Structures are given as structure tokens and as C-alpha cells.
Amino acid sequence: MTEATIDMTTKALPKFSTAASGGREEFAHTIDGTIGKPYLDGKDTKFFCRGVNVFYGDTKQAIFDVNMDIGKNEVISMIGPSGCGKSTFLRCLNRMNDTIAGCRVTGDIKLDSEDIHGKEQDPVLLRARVGMVFQKPNPFPKSIYDNVAYGPRLHGLAANRAELDDIVESSLTKAGLFKEVKDRLQSPGTGLSGGQQQRLCIARTIAVSPEVILMDEPTSALDPIATATIEELIDELRASFTICIVTHSMQQAARISQRTAYFHLGYLVELNDTKTVFTNPQHQLTENYITGRFG
Numbered sequence: 011m012t013e014a015t016i017d018m019t020t021k022a023l024p025k026f027s028t029a030a031s032g033g034r035e036e037f038a039h040t041i042d043g044t045i046g047k048p049y050l051d052g053k054d055t056k057f058f059c060r061g062v063n064v065f066y067g068d069t070k071q072a073i074f075d076v077n078m079d080i081g082k083n084e085v086i087s088m089i090g091p092s093g094c095g096k097s098t099f100l101r102c103l104n105r106m107n108d109t110i111a112g113c114r115v116t117g118d119i120k121l122d123s124e125d126i127h128g129k130e131q132d133p134v135l136l137r138a139r140v141g142m143v144f145q146k147p148n149p150f151p152k153s154i155y156d157n158v159a160y161g162p163r164l165h166g167l168a169a170n171r172a173e174l175d176d177i178v179e180s181s182l183t184k185a186g187l188f189k190e191v192k193d194r195l196q197s198p199g200t201g202l203s204g205g206q207q208q209r210l211c212i213a214r215t216i217a218v219s220p221e222v223i224l225m226d227e228p229t230s231a232l233d234p235i236a237t238a239t240i241e242e243l244i245d246e247l248r249a250s251f252t253i254c255i256v257t258h259s260m261q262q263a264a265r266i267s268q269r270t271a272y273f274h275l276g277y278l279v280e281l282n283d284t285k286t287v288f289t290n291p292q293h294q295l296t297e298n299y300i301t302g303r304f305g
């Protein structure tokens with residue numbers, strides 16, 4: 011994919027060749043900030059990201075100078091060709107990149123005006139505020155109940171068993187799973203179907219009362235019916251949480267998100283209202299991707 015040369019003839023936008031050496035540098039000079047509406051002017055901003063770069067080791071830069079705001083109670087989709095840095099950027103938001111040897115993040119990332127890299131920040135507490143759901147459902151080898159109770163126990167969120175029961179029930183209810191599992195809470199979480207396991211993972215994330223949920227291709231391992239259930243759930247969860255989702259499905263991004271961010275080779279090319287991105291993309295690279303000419 012990095013060897014592709016992009017046809018820029020249909021729109022009067024700066025030339026960009028990704029071919030071999032210099033492609034990234036040339037592209038960097040063509041972008042005068044991200045096109046669209048990357049900023050929220052401080053209004054209902056949950057995440058404030060400025061000049062974010064990510065490096066793997068000494069030689070590989072995966073994210074280049076990303077600037078964006080993420081709003082409270084919005085669903086924001088991150089799309090782009092494989093390897094463009096969507097997951098890497100997502101992991102910046104709860105410092106999951108800290109767990110990858112050799113990975114280094116620079117720039118300014120604030121959650122509710124707090125520097126997430128500040129000395130006083132405990133990454134474990136940050137990850138409770140900014141939860142994550144992964145591509146492959148990954149329930150713990152524990153009962154359904156214990157999967158959901160794990161986080162609240164770890165963070166001491168329940169004073170007694172009755173309170174813990176309430177948290178487990180309400181989290182499973184919010185994740186749209188309680189009715190299906192209420193008679194088998196002590197059964198293994200791994201015994202559920204793929205779609206149910208993913209909703210269990212969402213319940214586990216919700217159980218510690220996060221403010222933001224990061225989802226990295228949460229439905230790519232699921233069938234269309236389970237996918238539809240999760241998409242409906244995401245729409246409901248938006249009332250209580252900010253949701254950032256990486257997806258390879260443009261239809262999914264169009265269905266569930268209010269804004270969509272298009273990444274290309276580590277650059278945030280365009281961030282705009284989802285409808286604009288899919289009906290009137292402002293950058294040639296976005297248009298190429300959504301029309302299937304690239305990616």
C-alpha cells in the first residue's frame with residue numbers, strides 16, 4: 011500500500027505521491043492543517059489533541075502531527091487504508107501505547123483539560139476513564155458475573171455484594187445482554203456466542219463508569235445480526251459516553267458516527283461531519299478511499 015501512487019487529477023488539490031522516499035515529506039507540505047472540522051472551539055470538548063506524533067522505535071513514525079478535538083457524547087469514526095495509523099492513534103487516547111515496547115508518543119493530549127501524560131496521571135485510572143473494546147472479543151476465563159465485576163472490584167467501586175450485583179446487572183443491561191444471560195451469570199463468559207462475548211466485553215468496560223469508550227474494529231469478527239445489535243447499542247451508549255471507533259466498514263461509519271476522521275499514511279487528512287465525508291469529501295484522498303479507488 012505504501013508504494014501506491016495516487017491520481018490527483020480530478021480535484022485541484024496538491025500533488026501527493028506515496029512512492030518510495032520522500033512521499034511522506036511531500037504530503038506533509040501539502041496539508042495546511044486537517045481539512046474539515048477537526049476543532050470544536052472548546053465547546054463540549056472531551057479530548058483535545060494537538061501535534062500528536064507516534065514513533066515505533068527510532069526509525070518508524072506512524073502518526074504525524076495530528077490535531078483534533080473529540081466531542082462529549084459524540085461517536086467519531088476513524089477510517090482509512092490498512093496501516094494508516096487508526097489503531098495507533100486510538101491507543102494514544104488511553105495510553106495503551108505505553109504498553110508497547112519502543113513506542114513513543116509526543117504532543118499534547120488533554121482529557122477534560124487534564125494532560126493525560128501529566129506526572130499526576132495514573133495510566134490504570136486513565137484506562138478506567140477511557141475504556142477499550144477490541145476487535146476480537148476477549149472475555150476473561152471467568153464467569154459472566156466475574157467478567158463484569160472484575161473492574162469494579164479492582165477499583166473498589168462497590169462497598170458490598172449487593173452494590174456489586176447492581177453494577178453487574180446495570181452494566182449488562184446497558185450492554186443489551188442482561189436478559190439473555192440473567193439465568194446463567196455463573197457460567198463462563200467464553201461460552202457465549204461471539205456477539206454476546208463482545209457485548210460482555212462492552213459491559214465489562216461500562217462497569218467501571220468510563221467517560222469514553224474506544225472501540226477498535228469491534229464488529230469485524232461478528233456476523234451481520236450481531237453487528238447490527240452492537241451498532242444499535244453504540245447509538246444508545248452515546249447518551250452516556252463519548253465513543254471513538256476504528257472501522258474498516260464505511261457503511262458502519264456512516265450509520266453510527268456523527269463525525270468521521272480519514273487517516274492516510276499516519277496523517278489526519280480530513281475530519282468532518284460524517285455526511286459530508288461520505289457525500290462531499292473535501293480532499294481527493296478521502297474521495298479516492300470512499301469511492302474504492304484506494305485502500
Ligand SMILES: Nc1ncnc2c1ncn2[C@@H]1O[C@H](COP(=O)(O)OP(=O)(O)OP(=O)(O)O)[C@@H](O)[C@H]1O
Pocket residue numbers: 066070072090091092093094095096097098099110
Ligand atoms: N508494535 C508495532 N511496532 C512497529 N510498528 C508498528 C507497530 N504497530 C503498528 N505499527 C506500524 O504502524 C503503522 C500504523 O499501524 P496501525 O495498526 O495503527 O494502522 P491501522 O490503520 O490501524 O491498520 P489496520 O487497519 O490494518 O488495523 C503501520 O505501518 C504498522 O506497521
